[in-house]
Amino acid sequence: MTHKANVLKILVVEDEPIAAMVAQEMITQLGHNADIATHGKEALQKFSNGYDLVFMDIGLPDMTGMRVASEIRQREKGQKNIPIIALTAYTDNQLKTACFDVGIEEVIYKPTTREKLNEIISKYCVVTVN
């Protein structure tokens, strides 16, 4: 009997088009679906679609990724938390602390690799393999 691998729905919040394309391509190669939101407001609108995981850039045009995460956590009150992973090019340790304070699970840095994204996805989501 063969098992079909599950396809996860992942939201990538990223304003830089190339960075978004790289993340989307890597996620697609891993067998999952990646939606892109290019700013905080769009991310919050799309959030109600229901995702398995969010990769969150910090430097967005309209608000920080922390603000988006904070808003998501408020909307989730009492319900299951969606894993939010910061995917940022800001390597400031103080930023890391601020991320954890708003309920971001982990902070990883750009540039990243498909392998790293797979590691994160496997860590926070249930992934069945063929």
Place this chain on the structure above:
Amino acid sequence: MTMMSDIDYHPSPMFQISHELRIPLTGIMGMIEFLNQTSLTSQQKKYLEIIDSQAKRLLDLESKLHILIKENKQ
């Protein structure tokens, strides 16, 4: 409890520079990874290996910059 000021972020100029280095490197190293997945001639592979090594060198430079930032703060 998060203060409102924690939700906003104002990176220092040094962290902005570090950020500005990492952004194009994201594109470059992403493309290197994707190119490596295509069928390449041995000559193309050789050229790509060089691009990869130089990109890693830039990323290494950024790490050194990060250390300098931390030392400068003390």
